[in-house]
Amino acid sequence: MVAALRPARSPLGRGLLTGLPVLAALLVLLVPSVTAGAVPARIPAAYGSTTVPDVGVPMSDGTTLVSDVMYPADRLTGERAGGTFPVLLSQNPYACDTTAGNLRGPGQAALGDPAYFVERGYIYASVCVRGTGRSGGAFELFGPRERRDGVELVAWAAGRLAGSDGTVGLTGCSYLGINQLLTASLLPRGSAVKAMLPACAGAETYRESMNSGGMPTQTRNYFTHLGTRMGPRAGAYGRALAANAQRGGDKAYAGAWAASRTPGDLAAAIVRADIPTLLWSGNLDLYAQGSQEMYTYLQNAYFHRPVHTSPAPGQRTTPRYQAVVGPWAHGEGVDRAVALDWFDTWLKGRPTGFATTTTPLHLYRQGTRTWLHTTAFQQVRTYTPYYLGPDGTLGPTPPRAGGADRISYTEPSAADGRLTYTTEPFRRGAVLAGPLSASLSAGSSGTNLTLIAQLDDIAPGGTATKITSGSLVASLRALDPDRSWRDAKGVVVRPYGTFTADRYLRPGQVYELTIGLSPRVARLAPGHALRLTLTTRTPEADCSAPVGVDPCFPTDPQLRTLPGTYTVHRSPAALSAVNLPLAGGAG
Template identity: 45%
Template sequence: MLTTGLFAGGLAPARADRQASTPWPGGRWEPGSARYGTTIVSNVPVRMDDGVTLTATVAYPADPATGRRAAGRFPVILQQTPYTDDVNSFFVPYGYIFATVRSRGAGTSGGEFGYVSARDHRDGVRTVDWAAHELDGSNGIIGGYGCSYAGETQLYTAANVGRGSPLKAIIPTCTAQDYLRETFLVNGILTGDFPFLRRAAASVGDTPSAKALFADLVANIESGGDAAYSRDFWRARQPITFAQSIVDNDIPALLWSGWDDVVIRGATEFYTALQNAYHDRPVQAPMDPRQPTTGRYQIIVGPWGHGQGLDNTIMLEWYDTWLKRKNTGIERTDTPMHLYELRTDRWINAARYPIVPDYTTYYLHANGALKPSRSSRGSDSITWAQPSEAGSTLTYSTPPLADGATLAGPVSAAVYASSSNTNLQLIATLADVAPDGTAAPITFGAVLGSQRALDPAKNWRDRNGTIIRPFARLTGDDYLTPGVVTRFDIALHPRLWAVLPGHSLRLTLTTQTPASACTGFNILPCALTAPAQASVAGGAYRIQRGPAWPSSVSLPLLRAGCFRTAAGAVTPTSGGLSQPMDWSAKGPGNPCQR
């Protein structure tokens, strides 16, 4: 999948650092010279335990003078994907075998396509066994590789291989998505990424079983069937529920995402889940502000979208650490989050997520004001229509922040409203407004009124009890009573954003995404299922303010510039994008997290 930027605008690419080349993460490793050439073998059969045969393509180290396979045995980097037979030959000259196995029912692989089904999970375990014990030239040590679907297969495989498996480390990039809260649906509303499902069969080889699965899935979701909710189909495909098993199986993971990725919420929360699992805490809880961290589970988040910003050389260091047991130092850090701060164009390191333990709440006031004090009673009206139409948009702005601020993490809005019909659709957008009035969108979230119910056990709260990341159940519809004021919690996607001195923050409430923004892949709320459309269309809403109905937005604000800048550099394999080079401890001068 590809994605466009927030409101189809995109985020700026990572700025090339002007500094000299810096040491690789950990400071004790260099990629060294490539010793081997590459030779590729296609159409290698991989037999599953039920007799179905998958197809693999294998790249072997070769003698650079003769082109023949090099003598010896090598660790294997394994990609399991429905999309391609291609291999990433970058790793091979450094002494790795790279094997791509096409998923069941995709390409020339046999069997029925299952979309990371339980059967695919078993295939993952069997494929690791094949790569370790049956693949010619393997030394029995395996690493996982791949982005998006191929990242997700790593998670399920790592969760199911058992402790002591040949699988020793994984790099699940652009993955760990929550399909119902950020990828194909956002809290009951179809996203701009949803049309991908209509064309997905072609991307996996147009096999009959893939065509049937995706056609049925699209029809089921659009009609408001079980797949439009958090029921059996998606519950079996919720990566975060497998985090504890990955930790129990002792498999390190390097996650990789971008602030403009379609999986940014899932990736950052999966980091939290792995850290929690390692320290015997509930995997779907927020990390404790005093919780220690482990370098076995790390994440990179840059200023890019889905499938972008991946660096082969940093991945090589991760594989060298865990597959070849080299003393790289990459794992010895107490700040395993490597994050790009938007607007200042710099890398910082953090430890715990959520990053901010005490949120700052701003309340909706009359005349479009957003203030830290509660307002007097009042209301504003908004109608269900395109934002270009009159009466379809409400805005609330803070005073200028004289010293600026750092906004770090997920954002939450609590809106008290009534509807003229039995449902409601609200979209909340947070923007950075410069003194000249220029506005830059930071993040957004949405709620469908009939799926407003939250799971109290999975909500995240700060130390004051404020909900900072609401978790919607999404198991069914509970329709509204017209005219009755109800609370709606909106989860806005996480960001690390520098608010410059003198800038203000603006919360905008709308009821539809501009049609022009829904023409490309993104996770904006763009369309409704049939039952939602029937119950939402034509609605008029009253947004309430005051002591009884304190509509507000809760922000993860820290003082401006409190994170120490970490070194970044453009590497030979970064595609011209800056990558985080200093993964060291937070150290003095970095008071955002102690």
């Protein structure tokens, strides 16, 4: 289902590591690479594989989980190989009714057939999550008992699984990535887990993947159809969760349920467990921002900085926590050879360069097919505001006269459903590097409003290429000042919304709104321009995807309060701007 996409070759491959063009003095560039310019070692298979199905694993509450275990085998006889091996452990809820579904179904697709790792000297144990497939118990979507299961499964894999050498690596993508972070947060320092690779995962559950700016995303479809992916017990849970959010219940907000499932809040505990972690995501993933935030939180915790503070270019980093963010969607792009190198580094002591890199953050640069290897994803300390102006202009000079534009709560294809603002072409091109935000002065004829902001790269011929986007429901505009990141001038460049309660608007009053746009590293070619587009709804056709990050499904309270005409102000007294992390080469 998932292909290893390599439009620019492996992020750790030769050429990409040593041939990046210089951006500017402000941009922290690739220095020594992860592998010092070498292609990740393509380790040949030394074994075959054999599978032991339906291995029962009793939990402390009496529930039995079911695992399917793949062992290294003699390539001639097919018999299980002698000796002991490190164990790669995944906790999988998908297609777990059968051994084939558990080991080679959608849950394992991102990293491919586990036999790849088994043939190179690992035992692979995939355990059906509580309440799914052949495992007993009730499904609870990362709930406290499920997290406890993770700890007990580590003890089983290290101490009771036949053939184990006592060391464990955690692996998997999406659900199988998030539960690694939750398990790690409960493990003591010196546990059997020596490394983990939480792919397609990040710091947040409520934000980004489930909700965009306070409105449910396409991921609601995932929950309403959970039964087809995980079985009837999970299906009932998913339908109840989606219904609760739709009626505006507690699951529609970032309350206790969401907080208990937010990996970013557990960064300090994960660091105390001392488990090297490689996050793997993509610019089109559900966790494009959350993966970079999780990387930042882990680095901060390791160096005893405030965990949720903004990163600084050139900050001290450790190679124990790394992240790859490529040009991929959810579940795509994981390079198995790189994953093998990661596990071999920490479980087998093989020298790969991972343990010595000084640039542990690996970011794909849109528009260049190259990679930036650095320490922090916020590369710019002082942002450049580009202000909304008359006649659809967007520029670095604030407007001198009053003005406003109106937009309705309607489909973007409608005449009054879209506003666009475009810069002059950047003669020398430009580089954007980091999180972005739009600071808008806006009001509504009603008691609420919602705006979607999209930033595009506009070629001289008019072709638009999306760079990034974000959205906000204005009644959920409150920010957490301790977690929102500001630039050197105090401008909020990465807002962190509280999303705990609605504060409705007074009709006709102007409000200052800050919309977060997902971080990117992007190069604009000379002669290209930037265009900011404001809309109020995601096209209906785009909301049928099984998962996504676009605001698609207003809750019942939002359906009652969002209709109206919105006014976006652009005057000296009520400025509106997009805050750009211009890292050099602009002009």
